[in-house]
Amino acid sequence: MAEFSMQLNEDQQTLKDWVHGFAENVMRPVAHEWDEREETPWPVIEEAAKIGMYSLDFVSNAFSDKTGLSMMLYLEELAWGDAGLCMAIVGSSLAVAGIMANATPEQAMEWIPQCYGTPGDLKLGAFGVSEPDAGSDVSALRTRAIYDEKTDEWVLNGTKTWITNGGIAHTHVIVASVEPELGSRGHASFVIGEGTKGIRMGQKFQKMGIRASHTAEVVLEDCRIPGNQLLGGKEKLDERLARVREGKKASTQAAMATFEATRPAVGAQALGIARAAYEYSLDYAKERKQFGRAIIENQAIAFKLADMKVHIDAARLLCWRASWMAATRQPFLNGEGSMSKLFASETAVKVTDEAIQILGGYGYIREYPVERWHRDAKIYTIFEGTSEIQRLVVARAISGIHIK
Numbered sequence: 577m578a579e580f581s582m583q584l585n586e587d588q589q590t591l592k593d594w595v596h597g598f599a600e601n602v603m604r605p606v607a608h609e610w611d612e613r614e615e616t617p618w619p620v621i622e623e624a625a626k627i628g629m630y631s632l633d634f635v636s637n638a639f640s641d642k643t644g645l646s647m648m649l650y651l652e653e654l655a656w657g658d659a660g661l662c663m664a665i666v667g668s669s670l671a672v673a674g675i676m677a678n679a680t681p682e683q684a685m686e687w688i689p690q691c692y693g694t695p696g697d698l699k700l701g702a703f704g705v706s707e708p709d710a711g712s713d714v715s716a717l718r719t720r721a722i723y724d725e726k727t728d729e730w731v732l733n734g735t736k737t738w739i740t741n742g743g744i745a746h747t748h749v750i751v752a753s754v755e756p757e758l759g760s761r762g763h764a765s766f767v768i769g770e771g772t773k774g775i776r777m778g779q780k781f782q783k784m785g786i787r788a789s790h791t792a793e794v795v796l797e798d799c800r801i802p803g804n805q806l807l808g809g810k811e812k813l814d815e816r817l818a819r820v821r822e823g824k825k826a827s828t829q830a831a832m833a834t835f836e837a838t839r840p841a842v843g844a845q846a847l848g849i850a851r852a853a854y855e856y857s858l859d860y861a862k863e864r865k866q867f868g869r870a871i872i873e874n875q876a877i878a879f880k881l882a883d884m885k886v887h888i889d890a891a892r893l894l895c896w897r898a899s900w901m902a903a904t905r906q907p908f909l910n911g912e913g914s915m916s917k918l919f920a921s922e923t924a925v926k927v928t929d930e931a932i933q934i935l936g937g938y939g940y941i942r943e944y945p946v947e948r949w950h951r952d953a954k955i956y957t958i959f960e961g962t963s964e965i966q967r968l969v970v971a972r973a974i975s976g977i978h979i980k
């Protein structure tokens with residue numbers, strides 16, 4: 577057993593410094609502009625691709641860190657740079673996680689590289705579960721996938737909503753129902769490649785925050801895909817459905833398997849925003865003078881900053897623990913993944929709110945980044961499972977009772 581240490585090793589420190597440099601020099605200077613433009617920041621993604629940060633190799637390397645920390649460090653630094661730009665860079669990884677969770681090794685080899693592309697020929701991925709009437713309640717999703725035996729094709733129909741990179745992605749991973757009477761246990765994941773007929777972008781949404789990240793509806797109309805684009809393959813699906821019909825326990829549902837693994841990663845991004853706001857307001861509180869003294873000399877302000885720091889450090893520990901557990905394949909017996917996402921996202925909302933308070937009027941105007949950080953932070957308590965759903969996961973895990 578390796579000696580316990582909470583110190584970053586040399587590789588981790590190098591990674592952290594490298595991503596921090598990118599966040600500081602490439603992301604921060606253009607963050608305000610892309611927030612205002614509310615468009616996909618292709619030049620920023622291109623810069624990340626050029627240095628190898630937006631690539632399959634980079635993500636595989638980060639995932640191969642058995643401590644689970646590399647991913648945490650990477651995401652915290654990127655979101656420290658800017659959360660909207662960060663989502664534009666890492667949004668494709670949701671599709672990758674959706675593929676990883678369900679694909680055969682051959683499917684993973686074929687489709688994951690297509691979520692990134694190469695510098696000069698960038699590609700994006702999208703992961704579509706949510707629908708207008710199926711948000712937290714994934715079992716209510718209505719998108720249907722019907723198998724056409726004659727042509728060995730799946731035919732998909734339905735509308736997905738609020739999809740990151742939806743309709744502009746080159747690869748869409750779509751969760752659909754193959755057997756509606758089985759609820760979420762009758763779901764399966766499908767991968768839809770570039771240029772496929774019958775898939776298109778619906779409405780593009782204007783948002784409160786993370787505005788550099790594209791969010792839109794994805795409409796599927798008689799979208800036909802080859803049989804081998806069912807992730808995991810038909811044989812495995814048929815076996816799973818047979819087990820469910822016999823009343824036996826089926827393996828984790830398609831969508832849930834993806835969300836479980838990505839929660840600490842969402843927490844790490846929220847943490848990055850919180851740290852940005854904390855650092856900025858700490859500096860400001862030392863500079864800003866009222867009543868002849870720096871405002872930090874007032875306990876009312878200093879205690880806010882102390883609480884902000886405590887919450888940020890506690891959130892980081894929860895994220896790192898969950899990521900370490902996931903990397904070492906330990907089950908989240910107490911909902912540790914949910915704990916990390918819940919606490920980090922609520923910390924980000926609270927810390928950015930306090931940061932605005934510390935800046936006073938300056939905190940409320942767009943010339944300063946703090947109001948943007950607050951707008952950005954809020955989504956983290958909503959997507960990939962709302963705070964209420966995270967509490968439900970933890971409450972059920974610790975009690976063994978199916979709390980409603």
Ligand SMILES: Cc1cc2nc3c(=O)[nH]c(=O)nc-3n(C[C@H](O)[C@H](O)[C@H](O)COP(=O)(O)OP(=O)(O)OC[C@H]3O[C@@H](n4cnc5c(N)ncnc54)[C@H](O)[C@@H]3O)c2cc1C
Nearest residue numbers: 703704705706711712738739740791958959960961962964
């Ligand atoms: C910017 C953005 C990006 C997104 N990206 C993606 C994406 O890439 N892919 C994707 O599939 N989805 C995506 N989503 C969708 C997101 O995951 C959903 O919005 C989220 O799961 C919540 O669903 P909902 O909005 O329908 O809220 P609802 O489920 O309708 O919830 C509304 C309120 O009721 C509460 N509530 C619901 N059920 C319960 C319960 N049982 N107990 C207690 N409280 C409950 C919720 O916590 C919430 O407060 C994105 C959303 C946004 C805004």
